[in-house]
Amino acid sequence: MDDFRNEFHKGLHVLAVDDDSTCLKILETMLQKHKYHVTATKNAQTALNLLRGNKSGFDLVISDVQMPDMDGFKLLELVGLEMDLPVIMMSVDDDFKMVMKGIKHGACDYLLKPVRLKDVKNIWQHVARRRRMGSKEQDRSSNQDKANTDSNERGSVATGNSDQNVKSSRKRRDEDDYDNDDQENDHDNEDSSCHKKARVVWNAELHHKFVSAVNQLGFEKAVPKKILDLMNVEKLTRENVASHLQKYRLYLKKINCAANRQANMVAALGTTDPSFLRIGSLSGVGHLHSLTGSQQFHNSTFRPFGPGGMAGRLNTSVGLNVHETLQFGHAQNFYKSMHDPLKFQPAIIGGNQNGIQGVPLSTAVDQFQHNKGVGIAVSPIQSVSPFFDVQPNFSVPNKLPDLIPTSTVGCSASPVLDVSNNALVLKADSENTQGGGVLFGQTSLASQNSQFSLPLLDQGRCSDIWSNTVQSSGTNSYPAGETFGVRNLNGASSITSLSNPSHYSLKDMHSQGVLIPNNSGQITNNVVPFQGNTDFSFFDPLLMKPDGVIEENTLKQQQGYIMNHTKSQNNSAANNLGSVEEFVSSMMKQKQENVKLLEGYLCDNNLSDGTSI
């Protein structure tokens, strides 16, 4: 402030206006004592002329309110309108209304007469305030007088209250010779406002670029600066990216933890199912973080593929339908997961909440298993290996909510274990006879690994879903067969949660749909009209899928792989499971080297919760 003061006092040019010569003289004297440059006039009109004729000559106007030729407020208004200079009103009238009037007209201060020396001492602040924003960067360096003047002229977006008022009331209208001024001012204003960095809005597009950059760099290598470079977005700063990255990492972490936790819960609830045990034994530890690296995977025949990675791939490979489905599924959950993945759990109100109530899930599962459909199983790192079997034509008994389409796909976290505990019901159109397999693994190992071709999205999605599924089972000790409908790409119906439709509201879905910019039109179409909000908010960062050739290839490869397996195995659940594992195993082998856990990003130890089994 000292700087300001010194600076301002040097050349601050004040125009004093008061019809009373005595007052005017006193005022002038006082101002001069404070080193202000003063021009005094008894006539408001004269003042106005002076100002108009010398726009950049004055920095501040201090005027009496009651004047014969022109109301002080009028002058104030004109000045504000025309040159946007800070104006200080003086009056013997301390009536609130008067003061208020001054404020409304744009006065930056209201001095009560008689004005004292100290009253005018710091009037420079009004000039300084206006200048503040813009002055920081430029102009400052230019000659002070001019700079000051200019700054005065520029109706800055003052942070100061009074000035703000001034500004608001000083909307410039068209005035002949003000065009220049306007331009100047406007320009200045822009500068001023620009000085205040525009807040970056991470919409889908921007996020997409971000994710692409991250994937290109590799999650580990993705640091703000590099990301920024890759993104190549104007005006975006490293800080912006860093902030977003921070949020992004946090999100992924949450997802991981949530998934992990849920996986654990499942395991705990678990079952004596051999398959489960087998798996469990593999990792031994249920915590993701426990896995230090790919080598850990070597220990078991059934490698914990990065669930995310696998899941993502699988999903992707299965085809758009599946892929989309997953996205939706994820979408459903994203909200909660974002906010608190760890706590997320499907709100299951009653045991009979599950859509398949009345119908033994196991039965349903069996049916699923027997159906052809694409089955994909992903296993959470250590817990169960969920098996999902798609059964397009399977009809859920009347118990299912209306929302549920004619066909459903059941997914169980642990087929053998207890399918009933976790059933994912996927809605499918009858048209879509192919059905989509869905499944998910839990987590995000893959995502963590930059080498994975899989986009983080899939991972997130999968993990999210997975976590959801698992969690539900955990939460409901029994049966609940938490099921949630997943939207079929082709299906017109919306996704719904069988067990808890209200929870996964259409609304959420919709918004999600909107958020999925790059998805195939199919999905988009299915989505309920979007509100037009394209802002991206980590609902599903993963949704923002980076374009990647690699992904394509991988996808195709896997797709073919899956298809083959599925075909041959689709006759029995057991077979399916086996095939799945095989699939996974082989996949893992292939990608093993690629899998690198980023421990740091995985759940923190504390997060992995000791909820171990």
Next chain:
DNA sequence: ATTGTAATAT
């Protein structure tokens, strides 16, 4: 000099 994280502002 940059990054990651916490604090703070919007």
Next chain:
DNA sequence: GATATTACAA
């Protein structure tokens, strides 16, 4: 309350 921005230590 979420997210962006800023501050600051590593």
